[in-house]
Amino acid sequence: MDDIVTQSRxxxxxxLVGLLVAGGLAIANIAIGINQGMQVQLAVLTGxxxxxxxxxxxxxxxxxxxxxxxLTREEExxxxxxxxxxxxxxxxxxxxxGLLAAGFAIxxxxxxxxxxxxxxxxxxxLLTILVMTLKYSHLxxxxxxxxxxxxxxxxxxxxxxxTVEGFASSGNVRSMLIFAAFLGLACTGQTLxxxxxxxxxxxxxVIGSANVALSYILSLGVPSPLAFAxxxxxxxxxxxxxxxxxxxxxxxxxxxxxxxxxxxxxxTQIATIWGAQHAGSxxxxxxxxxxxxxxxxxxxxxxxFPAVILIWIVLAALVILAxxxxxxxxxxxAMGVNRTSAGRVNISERRYWYGVHVISGVFSGFTxxxxxxxxxxxxxxxxxxxxxxxxxxxxxxxxxxLGGVGGYGFTVIGVLVLQVLTSFxxxxxxxxxxxxxxxxxxxxxxxxxxxxxxxxxxxx
Amino acid sequence: MFSExxxxxxxxGDTSGIxxxxxxxxxxxxLILAALRSPSLISASGFGSATIVVAPLIxxxxxxxxxxxxxxxxxxxxxxxxxxxxxxxxxxxxxLGMPQNIFVVFGFCILVGVAYQIAMALIVIxxxxxxxxxxxxxxxxxxxxxxxxxxxxxxMAPEFMANWGFGTTIFSPILLILVLATAGWLLFxxxxxxxxxxLMGSDERAAYxxxxxxxxxxxxxxxxxxxFAGLAAICFTALISSGDPSQGTNYTLSAxxxxxxxxxxxxxxxxSVAGCLLGAVNIYLISYSLSTFNFGSxxxxxxxxxxxxxxxxxxxxxxxxxxxQRRIRSFSPALFFVAxxxxxxxxxxxxxxxxxxxxxxxxDAMGAPELYGSLLIANPTGExxxxxxxxxxxxxxxxxxxIMLRSLVSGSSRSNVQVAVYVFLAALIFLTIYALxxxxxxxxxxxxxx
Numbered sequence: 088m089d090d091i092v093t094q095s096r097x098x099x100x101x102x103l104v105g106l107l108v109a110g111g112l113a114i115a116n117i118a119i120g121i122n123q124g125m126q127v128q129l130a131v132l133t134g135x136x137x138x139x140x141x142x143x144x145x146x147x148x149x150x151x152x153x154x155x156x157x158l159t160r161e162e163e164x165x166x167x168x169x170x171x172x173x174x175x176x177x178x179x180x181x182x183x184x185g186l187l188a189a190g191f192a193i194x195x196x197x198x199x200x201x202x203x204x205x206x207x208x209x210x211x212x213l214l215t216i217l218v219m220t221l222k223y224s225h226l227x228x229x230x231x232x233x234x235x236x237x238x239x240x241x242x243x244x245x246x247x248x249x250t251v252e253g254f255a256s257s258g259n260v261r262s263m264l265i266f267a268a269f270l271g272l273a274c275t276g277q278t279l280x281x282x283x284x285x286x287x288x289x290x291x292x293v294i295g296s297a298n299v300a301l302s303y304i305l306s307l308g309v310p311s312p313l314a315f316a317x318x319x320x321x322x323x324x325x326x327x328x329x330x331x332x333x334x335x336x337x338x339x340x341x342x343x344x345x346x347x348x349x350x351x352x353x354x355t356q357i358a359t360i361w362g363a364q365h366a367g368s369x370x371x372x373x374x375x376x377x378x379x380x381x382x383x384x385x386x387x388x389x390x391x392f393p394a395v396i397l398i399w400i401v402l403a404a405l406v407i408l409a410x411x412x413x414x415x416x417x418x419x420x421a422m423g424v425n426r427t428s429a430g431r432v433n434i435s436e437r438r439y440w441y442g443v444h445v446i447s448g449v450f451s452g453f454t455x456x457x458x459x460x461x462x463x464x465x466x467x468x469x470x471x472x473x474x475x476x477x478x479x480x481x482x483x484x485x486x487x488x489l490g491g492v493g494g495y496g497f498t499v500i501g502v503l504v505l506q507v508l509t510s511f512x513x514x515x516x517x518x519x520x521x522x523x524x525x526x527x528x529x530x531x532x533x534x535x536x537x538x539x540x541x542x543x544x545x546x547x
Numbered sequence: 548m549f550s551e552x553x554x555x556x557x558x559x560g561d562t563s564g565i566x567x568x569x570x571x572x573x574x575x576x577x578l579i580l581a582a583l584r585s586p587s588l589i590s591a592s593g594f595g596s597a598t599i600v601v602a603p604l605i606x607x608x609x610x611x612x613x614x615x616x617x618x619x620x621x622x623x624x625x626x627x628x629x630x631x632x633x634x635x636x637x638x639x640x641x642x643l644g645m646p647q648n649i650f651v652v653f654g655f656c657i658l659v660g661v662a663y664q665i666a667m668a669l670i671v672i673x674x675x676x677x678x679x680x681x682x683x684x685x686x687x688x689x690x691x692x693x694x695x696x697x698x699x700x701x702x703m704a705p706e707f708m709a710n711w712g713f714g715t716t717i718f719s720p721i722l723l724i725l726v727l728a729t730a731g732w733l734l735f736x737x738x739x740x741x742x743x744x745x746l747m748g749s750d751e752r753a754a755y756x757x758x759x760x761x762x763x764x765x766x767x768x769x770x771x772x773x774x775f776a777g778l779a780a781i782c783f784t785a786l787i788s789s790g791d792p793s794q795g796t797n798y799t800l801s802a803x804x805x806x807x808x809x810x811x812x813x814x815x816x817x818x819s820v821a822g823c824l825l826g827a828v829n830i831y832l833i834s835y836s837l838s839t840f841n842f843g844s845x846x847x848x849x850x851x852x853x854x855x856x857x858x859x860x861x862x863x864x865x866x867x868x869x870x871x872q873r874r875i876r877s878f879s880p881a882l883f884f885v886a887x888x889x890x891x892x893x894x895x896x897x898x899x900x901x902x903x904x905x906x907x908x909x910x911d912a913m914g915a916p917e918l919y920g921s922l923l924i925a926n927p928t929g930e931x932x933x934x935x936x937x938x939x940x941x942x943x944x945x946x947x948x949x950i951m952l953r954s955l956v957s958g959s960s961r962s963n964v965q966v967a968v969y970v971f972l973a974a975l976i977f978l979t980i981y982a983l984x985x986x987x988x989x990x991x992x993x994x995x996x997x
Contacts, residue, residue: 339807342862352852353854478683528684
């Protein structure tokens with residue numbers, strides 16, 4: 088009973104403070120709302136919502152922070168002692184919180200127009216998500232990364248909708264989904280290769296080559312479905328070559344696929360521009376159905392979005408289900424976790440290694456061909472962003488690069504997170520180089536939340 | 548593959564003798580091709596400019612090597628953007644009025660490189676994220692921030708660097724940096740720290756249980772890498788004598804390719820300085836040889852294609868090496884190196900001294916006589932030059948043959964490839980001095996004739 092008494096005594100104070108803070112925030116909210124010309128009912132409603140959410144979150148957090156185990160203690164700890172314990176146990180969290188608040192305050196003071204109701208709400212959302220992720224993610228053993236990914240996605244989207252005008256409009260969502268579809272298709276092979284412990288760096292080069300090659304074959308007058316099929320089969324063959332060459336050298340598969348990619352991109356360019364004056368891009372006829380399938384203004388069965396989104400969703404569902412429920416899918420995980428034991432139950436390492444590379448090649452070729460429909464002209468460099476984006480989406484989603492852990496569902500979340508983040512960064516007016524910078528800085532903490540390897544002393 | 552256990556006759560485990568077979572062969576094949584295609588390489592300015600161009604790549608490869616040895620697949624993809632970052636920050640702080648003292652500039656570059664690498668090491672050690680992910684985010688972040696710091700190429704390099712990038716002589720400060728860096732690495736190999744590093748790279752658990760301070764060793768490896776990155780950035784700045792936010796990024800892929808060409812294991816524990824040096828020089832020679840052919844608009848794609856093919860080929864060759872090793876028991880890289888360098892040098896001398904009648908014709912035909920200026924000066928008359936060349940060739944073979952015989956007799960498997968590098972460097976220096984002196988001699992003779 089002892090600890091319950093102390094807890095309630097401390098949390099009474101804490102709750103009172105919390106109520107005060109929540110009330111203050113709610114009043115400020117209403118005042119600002121009315122001041123900005125909002126409808127009075129609406130302002131009061133949002134104020135009440137703020138009050139409720141803040142009070143609940145405060146209570147929730149306060150209960151988390153109060154120490155619970157005092158049964159061994161003889162005398163009842165005093166309030167001061169209790170507070171000291173709380174401080175000692177949650178020093179770093181409090182300091183971090185303080186630093187965040189200080190940063191926010193500094194930004195509000197220095198950047199004019201930064202402090203408005205939307206940024207305050209966004210900051211509150213981000214903070215809530217941060218705390219919830221930190222608090223709950225350790226409860227999940229299997230789906231931690233997808234939980235974190237979804238939280239980040241929700242946070243990013245709501246913050247984006249709050250701060251960027253037109254962020255949640257149907258047009259923007261559609262364009263985000265189109266880019267996500269391209270990236271997601273390109274990531275399919277990367278995920279499967281990562282599941283068996285490899286990395287395929289040839290993907291961007293195959294995408295670029297397929298893009299240029301399709302444009303070239305079409306300009307020769309080959310019927311478009313046939314040209315499409317030729318390109319995809321050729322891409323599959325490149326994947327097969329990649330798998331065959333790197334099978335015996337799996338430790339160096341990264342570099343091997345890079346070499347194959349270089350060779351393929353170079354060879355394609357030489358083949359397509361032999362004798363041509365200008366290099367790098369090709370302009371030819373793009374069939375109607377292809378551009379309808381991938382371009383921004385395409386339609387699917389009369390609906391107002393291009394088919395590539397639907398294709399991605401269907402393929403993603405298929406891949407996820409196949410990985411989860413088919414024998415092939417389960418064997419893939421078995422091989423990724425432990426080659427030797429997979430070999431003992433007659434899983435052919437060679438077959439699966441070749442297989443994932445062929446799939447990777449086919450999907451890269453498919454992406455490259457679809458990108459022709461999107462852009463309207465062949466360009467070898469169109470795959471370049473996919474070199475790091477595919478890896479980033481895979482690791483941000485939560486598939487381990489060491490193999491055996493993860494899946495395509497995780498990658499889908501990773502793709503969406505990266506895409507929404509890009510769109511958000513574009514929306515707040517950052518240039519491409521700043522986007523890259525922020526991306527680089529954000530990937531690390533996102534991965535660090537769940538993909539930390541154990542300390543060396545636990546591996547002995 | 549070439550661990551100490553499998554090669555009991557080899558005293559020093561990490562000069563993976565037969566692993567250098569491929570890089571050395573490729574080096575001389577390319578050298579001969581380059582010399583035949585474009586004799587201007589075999590001249591003081593040819594060597595000089597080659598050194599200037601290849602120096603950043605070699606140093607970037609060394610920087611990669613230091614962390615690759617440390618294991619965990621630490622291929623620092625951010626090395627190219629890091630070179631670019633140091634380059635643009637150096638240009639910016641120079642413009643802001645940092646003292647243009649050589650020590651200050653070197654200190655600044657090395658400090659920035661080391662600071663970045665230490666940050667990366669701390670993340671790898673304490674956050675325990677896979678190094679490839681740290682490298683990836685570093686790549687993205689640095690590529691972005693480089694353009695922010697300096698949006699477009701421009702600016703002025705520190706003044707004292709102004710004439711470093713001319714490449715008119717062999718003995719440039721760049722060569723000195725290269726030699727010092729290589730020598731520094733060779734000295735570093737003799738320390739216990741290096742043994743710890745290799746042990747950690749091969750098997751981190753074994754290293755930890757044997758009491759190797761793995762935290763310190765990993766940080767140390769990254770510090771080495773940072774120092775080399777700083778030096779690479781200095782050479783890069785001297786090469787372009789300005790700031791360029793995007794050019795440095797290209798070094799990532801070339802340096803990784805060079806590392807693999809040189810036979811390093813990306814898994815960790817094994818890499819040799821000779822291999823890295825040869826790999827980087829090979830990469831340069833590939834693009835140099837290709838640039839002598841005229842592919843027009845396809846030039847860059849031909850280069851790309853051949854990079855890819857060479858990369859794949861050299862990786863596949865590592866599969867064949869155990870078989871070769873079974874056939875050839877006592878392969879000596881040093882002997883092989885000296886033998887091939889004799890051949891290459893005779894070809895070089897042949898092109899320099901026997902093609903001279905053709906040279907003016909070629910120069911006129913290609914509309915670029917100034918390219919062959921050094922050669923024209925270097926050759927007074929056809930007959931005399933040819934005679935000189937032959938004499939020199941004979942002398943060189945006369946000097947190297949005894950060395951080869953001596954190595955053959957005294958147990959070739961023990962010899963170390965570093966000896967070969969020294970011999971080759973010495974031979975190059977002799978050749979250069981000769982070429983220079985005969986060049987000046989040629990001028991004086993022609994002046995005298997006038």
